[in-house]
Amino acid sequence: TALVATLALPGPPPQDTPEGEWRSWRGPLGSGAALADPPIEWDAETNVAWTAALPGEGKSTPIVLGNSVFVLAAVPAREATPEELAERTTTEGLRTEAPDHFIAFLALAFDRKTGEALWESVLAERLPVTGNHSTNGYASFSPVTDGETLYAALGSYGVHAIDPKSGDVKWSHELGPQITRRGWGEAGSPAVHGDTLVVVADQEEASYIVALDVDDGTVRWRADRDEPSTWTTPVIVDAGGATQVLVNGTTAARSYDLASGEVLWSCGGQTVNAIPTPVTDGKMALFTSGYRGQACFAFDLSRRGDLASVEGGIAWQHSDGTPYVPSPVLVDGRVYMLSGLSGMLTCLDLASGELLLDRERLDLGKVYASPIAAAGRIYVIDRDGTAVVLQHTPGEPPKVLARNELGDPIDATPVAVGEALFVRSDSTLYAIGRP
Numbered sequence: 001t002a003l004v005a006t007l008a009l010p011g012p013p014p015q016d017t018p019e020g021e022w023r024s025w026r027g028p029l030g031s032g033a034a035l036a037d038p039p040i041e042w043d044a045e046t047n048v049a050w051t052a053a054l055p056g057e058g059k060s061t062p063i064v065l066g067n068s069v070f071v072l073a074a075v076p077a078r079e080a081t082p083e084e085l086a087e088r089t090t091t092e093g094l095r096t097e098a099p100d101h102f103i104a105f106l107a108l109a110f111d112r113k114t115g116e117a118l119w120e121s122v123l124a125e126r127l128p129v130t131g132n133h134s135t136n137g138y139a140s141f142s143p144v145t146d147g148e149t150l151y152a153a154l155g156s157y158g159v160h161a162i163d164p165k166s167g168d169v170k171w172s173h174e175l176g177p178q179i180t181r182r183g184w185g186e187a188g189s190p191a192v193h194g195d196t197l198v199v200v201a202d203q204e205e206a207s208y209i210v211a212l213d214v215d216d217g218t219v220r221w222r223a224d225r226d227e228p229s230t231w232t233t234p235v236i237v238d239a240g241g242a243t244q245v246l247v248n249g250t251t252a253a254r255s256y257d258l259a260s261g262e263v264l265w266s267c268g269g270q271t272v273n274a275i276p277t278p279v280t281d282g283k284m285a286l287f288t289s290g291y292r293g294q295a296c297f298a299f300d301l302s303r304r305g306d307l308a309s310v311e312g313g314i315a316w317q318h319s320d321g322t323p324y325v326p327s328p329v330l331v332d333g334r335v336y337m338l339s340g341l342s343g344m345l346t347c348l349d350l351a352s353g354e355l356l357l358d359r360e361r362l363d364l365g366k367v368y369a370s371p372i373a374a375a376g377r378i379y380v381i382d383r384d385g386t387a388v389v390l391q392h393t394p395g396e397p398p399k400v401l402a403r404n405e406l407g408d409p410i411d412a413t414p415v416a417v418g419e420a421l422f423v424r425s426d427s428t429l430y431a432i433g434r435p
Contacts, residue, residue: 022064022415022422025142025189025233027372031279032329034416037375039433040389042421044407049420049431050115055106057426058139059368059411060189065145065164068118069110069422071429072152074138077102080127089129089177096131096183103128103138105157107150109167112417112435121167123152123160129177132185135368135411137426140187140231144197149214153199155186161217173217175210178203181229181273191245193236196220196258198245202230209234209247211261221261226251233277233327237285239301240264246285248274253287253297267307267314270295276323276337277370279330284315284350286330290322290340298353316353321346331373332394341366343382345390347398357397362388374416377401385410385425406430 026032039047056075063070079101080088088098104125109118128138143152143162149170150162156178161170180186180203191198197212207225212218225247232248236258243258250273252266271293278287280301288296296318299307307313321339328337334356335348343364347357364382371380378398381387385406390398412424420433 020064020417021066022062022417023147024063024144024191025061025413026235026277026327026370027415030235030237031331032327032370033331033373036416037419038379038416038421039419040377041402042404042406042432044405047432049433049435051431052110052115052117052429054108054424054427054429056139057137058424059137059426060140060142060424061413062415062422062424062429063143063145063150064112064415064417064422065147065150067112068164069112069429070143070145070150070164071108071110071424072139072141072143073106073108075104075106077104077125084127088127089179096133096185098128098130098183102126103157105138105152105154107143107152107160107162107167109164110429112431115429115431119167121162121169123162123169124154124157124172126157129156130179130183130185132183136185136187138185140185142189142233144190144192146192146214151190151192151197151214153188153190155201159190159197159199159212159217161214171217173212175199175201180204184229187231189233191234191236193243193258198234198236198258200225200232200234200247202227202232202249204229209245209256209261211258223256223261223263225249230273231275235278235280237280237282237301239280239282241302244301246278246280248276248278248287248289250274253278253299255301265299265304265307265313267297267299269297269308269317273324275325277327279328279335281330281333281350286328286335286350288322288328288337290324294319294322296322296337296348298350318348318353318355321359325368327370329371329373329378331378331392334392334394336371336373336378338367338371338380341368343367343380343388345380345398360398362400363403364388368411369413372414372416379414379416379421381410381414381423383409383411387414
């Protein structure tokens with residue numbers, strides 16, 4: 001279709017099945033853009049096909065495979081014994097204290113058409129090593145699927161491969177305890193490409209990136225990272241003669257060779273807490289960050305080495321309106337991004353760096369969820385559950401089509417599949433439109 005032709009990227013093929021799917025944190029194109037036509041208007045009582053109650057809490061993005069929608073959740077479990085508390089790995093000086101009870105980490109599956117619960121699986125039951133930031137939780141990791149297996153990387157609480165039909169755990173791999181900055185907890189998502197699952201473990205000491213075999217969870221390679229804590233997700237793309245794993249970072253943006261773990265290129269200049277996931281068109285990659293500073297760099301994926309000293313390695317850079325938590329969305333060669341945690345929208349041309357829209361106010365509150373694009377529209381939802389839908393037309397500034405009030409706080413990024421949006425709050429999974 002014309003939509004597929006417009007949005008298609010190099011790298012993994014688009015998931016353009018008749019019903020559509022959303023297999024990873026940033027969607028079928030790895031860019032936040034979707035091959036879908038979701039609704040423009042809704043509220044808590046209008047255009048909601050079904051809702052499903054969720055146990056505990058969670059802020060991760062739903063994943064859609066075939067006729068199933070998968071989410072992760074965390075619920076309190078049994079109280080810890082004094083002996084278990086004494087044996088727990090702890091670090092002094094954290095701002096948040098770990099609870100004295102175990103947490104059960106759950107994967108749940110729902111029927112895409114009806115919202116019926118299909119299965120619930122306990123992936124792990126652990127005593128947390130730290131507490132969390134007040135806006136974080138223990139289920140902020142989004143799962144990913146290759147179509148055969150569902151993968152959940154839970155940091156200190158293991159990496160788990162799950163049968164998407166039954167919920168049975170196929171294998172688990174332990175990463176060990178991870179202590180993040182000020183005890184703010186863990187987040188981020190894995191990435192899968194072919195027979196390899198990639199997990200980033202950036203923490204206060206001994207950060208690393210690891211590649212696991214999807215069949216059994218064995219380590220293919222592991223590379224140390226000179227990075228403090230962050231909460232980012234890698235992107236894997238075939239570009240520049242290699243399959244590159246693009247990873248943001250406070251010390252440097254980097255590309256790793258998927259086959260070997262070798263660093264292909266790197267470049268400093270990001271801010272502290274470089275959280276946003278990069279976006280790429282297969283030729284260029286854009287890395288952004290926006291905590292205690294602002295940074296936006298476009299890199300040529302054919303270059304190697306320290307791109308700060310390689311001619312043309314940094315294609316262009318920008319220093320205003322960059323995001324803190326939300327990742328950018330790439331559509332039709334344009335990058336849309338939010339400023340910090342605000343509802344101010346900036347648009348840049350990926351190829352040239354031309355500023356097309358400069359911090360346009362959308363009349364939203366704080367935003368954690370990343371914007372998505374579908375059917376020529378941009379969707380942005382804030383922490384209060386208010387969503388703005390914008391018309392995206394190449395060559396024209398975006399215009400507001402609708403402002404929708406769901407009335408339920410939202411931190412998870414919405415998912416556009418077919419004619420529906422799947423939106424997740426801590427307590428509820430919503431199917432908006434025609435699932």
